[in-house]
Amino acid sequence: MSERLRSALAAIDAANRGDPHTILVRGEQRPKEQAHAELVSEWIGVLAPDASEALQLAGRAHHLRRWEIPRSEYPDGREGYLRWRRALHDFHAEVTAKILAAHGYDAATTRRVSDLLHKRGLARGDAEAQVLEDALCLVFLETQYRELAERLSGEKLLDVTAKTLRKMSARACSLALALPLDPRDVAVIQRAQEKL
Numbered sequence: 001m002s003e004r005l006r007s008a009l010a011a012i013d014a015a016n017r018g019d020p021h022t023i024l025v026r027g028e029q030r031p032k033e034q035a036h037a038e039l040v041s042e043w044i045g046v047l048a049p050d051a052s053e054a055l056q057l058a059g060r061a062h063h064l065r066r067w068e069i070p071r072s073e074y075p076d077g078r079e080g081y082l083r084w085r086r087a088l089h090d091f092h093a094e095v096t097a098k099i100l101a102a103h104g105y106d107a108a109t110t111r112r113v114s115d116l117l118h119k120r121g122l123a124r125g126d127a128e129a130q131v132l133e134d135a136l137c138l139v140f141l142e143t144q145y146r147e148l149a150e151r152l153s154g155e156k157l158l159d160v161t162a163k164t165l166r167k168m169s170a171r172a173c174s175l176a177l178a179l180p181l182d183p184r185d186v187a188v189i190q191r192a193q194e195k196l
Helices: 005-016 032-047 053-061 079-100 107-117 127-144 143-152 154-166 171-177 183-195
Strands: 021-025 026-031
Touching: 005 032, 005 053, 005 154, 021 032, 021 127, 026 032, 026 127, 032 053, 032 127, 032 171, 053 107, 053 127, 107 127, 127 143, 127 154, 127 171, 143 154, 143 183, 154 183
Parallel strands: none
Antiparallel strands: 021 026
């Protein structure tokens, strides 16, 4: 890892350390977005050991300071949700671009990171975009799935699970079953995989 990359990742971590929301991850209470970002980086390392610097940066910055644009500021429903997500993608890319500029990254790398943060290319089979999507989904399953399972009916959970798995590569779907999940959640994931 280059010194420039190490320094940029540290700056992203510092920005995420201010998250007022916390999450219990592997027995430790952590700032939510910092913990998620580090887990995404771990998964990128597993899925793409030779990941480009742009992919590593996008993975770490995917929810950079997300708490600053709360979902509650947008209308309920799908349209409000999509507007919120677009605003988040723009915000993450803008804040990340400032960090990258401060660490000497060129315009091409910054553009590539922005494309990954906006998930551009995912539908076109961009391998790095798929790795990032896989990592995000695996972190969701590890850190947020149980909470979601407790809120949703069985059929709704199965539907959400199937939608998540459809976004993932076959390899990531296999890795999902190896996560340290509640046995009930593993069973739902297996059922959802059978429906794909």
